[in-house]
Amino acid sequence: GAVVSQHPSWVICKSGTSVKIECRSLDFQATTMFWYRQFPKQSLMLMATSNEGSKATYEQGVEKDKFLINHASLTLSTLTVTSAHPEDSSFYICSANQAGGPLAEQFFGPGTRLTVL
Amino acid sequence: RKEVEQDPGPFNVPEGATVAFNCTYSNSASQSFFWYRQDCRKEPKLLMSVYSSGNEDGRFTAQLNRASQYISLLIRDSKLSDSATYLCVVISFQKLVFGTGTRLLVSP
Numbered sequence: 626g627a628v629v630s631q632h633p634s635w636v637i638c639k640s641g642t643s644v645k646i647e648c649r650s651l652d653f654q655a656t657t658m659f660w661y662r663q664f665p666k667q668s669l670m671l672m673a674t675s676n677e678g679s680k681a682t683y684e685q686g687v688e689k690d691k692f693l694i695n696h697a698s699l700t701l702s703t704l705t706v707t708s709a710h711p712e713d714s715s716f717y718i719c720s721a722n723q724a725g726g727p728l729a730e731q732f733f734g735p736g737t738r739l740t741v742l
Numbered sequence: 743r744k745e746v747e748q749d750p751g752p753f754n755v756p757e758g759a760t761v762a763f764n765c766t767y768s769n770s771a772s773q774s775f776f777w778y779r780q781d782c783r784k785e786p787k788l789l790m791s792v793y794s795s796g797n798e799d800g801r802f803t804a805q806l807n808r809a810s811q812y813i814s815l816l817i818r819d820s821k822l823s824d825s826a827t828y829l830c831v832v833i834s835f836q837k838l839v840f841g842t843g844t845r846l847l848v849s850p
Contacts, residue, residue, distance in 0.1 A: 659838075666750070668829070668840040669786065718785050728833060729774050733785040 627653045629721050631734035638709055639742055645705045646737045648719030654699040655721035659731060660692075663716040675702045699724070709741045743768055746841035748830050754847045759820045763844045765813040765830030774833040775806055777815045779826045780843060786829055789815075820848045 628651040638644050648658055656677050661669040673694050675681040681694040696702040706713055716738050720731035748765045755761045775792040790797065792804040792813050803816040813830055827843035
């Protein structure tokens with residue numbers, strides 16, 4: 626099946642620093658990638674939808690200037706958490722759709738656990 | 743009200759037991775429904791889609807009741823390896839909407 630990787634798998638950083646998370650589709654082209662966030666004991670919440678070559682669409686309540694998304698190629702999307710604070714500590718998961726694939730067929734990355742001290 | 747609601751559990755059952763989880767959703771226009779499994783600190787993995795006619799995959803049976811906006815998952819002959827969090831997922835307004843999940847613990 627299709628494989629999606631994320632890097633890093635975990636990161637610990639100081640408050641105020643920026644953290645970049647990469648999401649790669651390894652064996653398919655992903656025209657659309659999705660970024661989710663999951664706080665402990667809560668559901669995955671969609672943060673933004675990223676389409677290759679265009680600006681990401683952010684969900685209500687997600688600050689686009691704080692969570693910068695770049696989807697410059699068909700196999701790579703990045704999420705940068707700018708000036709991270711402890712409340713940004715969470716599990717960030719990306720997923721990707723194959724080109725032309727149905728929305729339901731999303732392949733999830735293994736997630737990145739961010740801890741901000 | 744949350745768009746997808748589930749009982750968080752945990753459901754503690756012995757091996758071999760049958761256990762059922764329920765889920766309700768609020769958007770009557772939702773078209774597609776799924777059950778995912780999520781292990782601790784891991785990404786969710788698709789378990790099965792849910793169809794109006796009901797569908798079965800081995801020990802797992804999923805049912806959808808559109809009139810009541812209710813989805814269920816039945817697991818028969820529980821195994822220790824079934825211990826996980828089961829997420830009810832709905833496609834609503836062109837995006838996947840996840841429930842908080844129901845935790846299942848299967849003990850020897």
